Amino acid sequence: DKSVKVAGDVFTNDIIYYMRTQHNLYVGDRTAEKIKIQIGAATEDLDLPPEEMSVQGRDLLTGKPKQVQISYREIAKALDKSILRIEDSVMETLSQTPPELAADIYNTGIYLAGGGSMLRGLDKRLSQKTDLPVYIAEDPLRAVVRGTGITLKNLPKFKSVLIK
Incomplete structure (x- = not known):
């Protein structure tokens, strides 16, 4: 019944901030989104890691265009705080779950949706x-x-779940 409000936009902003602070590189939303899709990761321990990526932006020190190579491991670090928020929210939700629903979750697992x-x-x-x-x-x-x-x-079927 709880949706975690850490959306893809938060991840995109995390990447922009990381590129700025770690590489002195200013990248826009589109570039950060591309990074997220191509090499974004929630962990540094991937079975099939993506290859490094060339990223272009503006050098914050010189103002000139600049290119850097980045790895998925860097992006995993950049997203870590936001992913910790997701983990905390999931754990909090599980701790407040009614026993019958907890049994269902135990048997069927957790399903993730959204980008x-x-x-x-x-x-x-x-x-x-x-x-x-x-x-x-x-x-x-x-x-x-x-x-x-x-x-x-099917509102009548789900009414008891939706309305307290």
Whole structure:
């Protein structure tokens, strides 16, 4: 019943801040988004790590265009605080879960939805934190909308879950 408000935009801003502070490189939203998609990771321990990426931006010291090579490990570090917030929120939610629902979660696992769920290694990292299986929903970008639609079509069936 709790949605964690650490969205992809937060990850994008984390990357912009990291590039600025660690590489003295100013990158825009589009470049940060591209970094997130191409080499973004929730952990430094990936089974199939992406290759390093060339990133262009403006050198904050000289004002000139500049290019640097970055690795997924750097991006995992850049996103770590936001991912810790997700972990904390998941653990807090689990601690407040009614017993019947806790049994369901234990048996079926946790499903991640939304664009942030596609971050490499997020499912593995949350599984290690919770000791539960964690899955990425089928078609994660549309999963929330589809679930809401199903719920609205079957409101009487879901009323007890939705309204306290």
